[in-house]
Amino acid sequence: MLIIDAHVHIYPNFDLDRAIRKSVKNFIHCQHNGGKREDAIKIWMLTERSDCFFFQRAPDLELPDFSFEQADEEDALVVLDNATNEPLLYIVAGRQIISSDNLEVCALATTFYQQDKTLNTLETIRAVRSAGGLAAINWAPGKWFGARGKIVQKMFDAFDPAELFISDTTMRPTCWRTPIKMAAAQRRGFRLVTGSDPLPFAGEEDLIASYTFVTEGDFHQHKPVSSLRSILCAPQRTFAICGRRSGPLAFAKRQFKIMTEKKRSSC
Known part of the structure; x- marks a missing residue:
């Protein structure tokens, strides 16, 4: 069994020891609340911004309680407990890319890098897939309406459910019903990969790990990335969502911080 947060950002101002410790607790909490009692392999799937390079720097970081070890595949790290030298979770490389259409594409399970706004959404998804990564189109407040909403619909028409995922995060508050396009795509077989999407x-x-999904599959510790890709891409594989998105008040506070930061940076 695997439990996955498929939208993880690690920013320089984060307390990494705290992030790891808290995420392990969150994973276990999500798992138990979802009725999953057996131990699960815990995975962070990174969606780093173009100006963030945590994955590359992590092996050189020294933490009091944890250490990062390169996995047998270059696109993954293993987090070890320094006290026991036991593996706690896997960190899988990935990026959040802003297309020239101003939509967010998640490049999952890959070290593929692309500068923001250099390719349109279709070209970005194709580039991610050509690099061997998994592509997900991310829902974000206001971005699936109007002209951009039409582009989102074109992506669901251009790709099969095994070729494109939908990224759903805590930034869709619990009061926000499943968007029409998301629900329609799910009925056609497109699957949600859920994640926490922490802000900077x-x-x-x-x-981190407060909004996750659980799935089954043949995960190989010596091939963590390639086996994870195979598991997630199998069209018959089901994903059980665990955890919770932000409530209305928490979402409002988080959104206010974003708007305040944008206003400050534009001054």
Whole structure:
């Protein structure tokens, strides 16, 4: 059994020891609340911004309680407990890419890098897939309406459910019903990969692994990335969503921080 947070950002102001410790607790909490009692392999799937390079720097970081070890495949790290030298979780490389259409594409399970706004959404998804990564189109407040909504629909028409995922995160508050396009795509077989999507503010690291999904599959510790890709791409594989998105008040506070930061940076 695997339990996965498929939208993880690690920012320089995060307390990494706290992020790891809290995420392990969150994974276990999600798992038990979802009725899954057996031990599961815990995975962070990174969606780093173009200006963030945590994955490359992690092996050189020294933490009091944890250490990062390169996995047998270059696209993954193993987090070890320094006290026991036991593996706690896997960290899988990935990026969040802003297309020239101003939509967010998640490049999952890959070290593929592309500067923001250099390719349109269709070209970006194709580039991610050509690099061997998994592509997901991310839902974000306001971005699936109007002209961009039409582009999103074109992506669901251009790709099969085994070729494109839908990224759903805590930034869709619990009061926000499943968007029409998302629900229609799910009926056609497109699957949600859920994740926490922490923002670049101190304390947001506590959210990692608060919104996850559980699936089954033949995961190989010596081939963590290739086996994970195979598991997730299998069209018959089901994903059980565990955890919770942000409530209305928490979402409003987080959104206010984003808007305040944008206003400050534009001054």
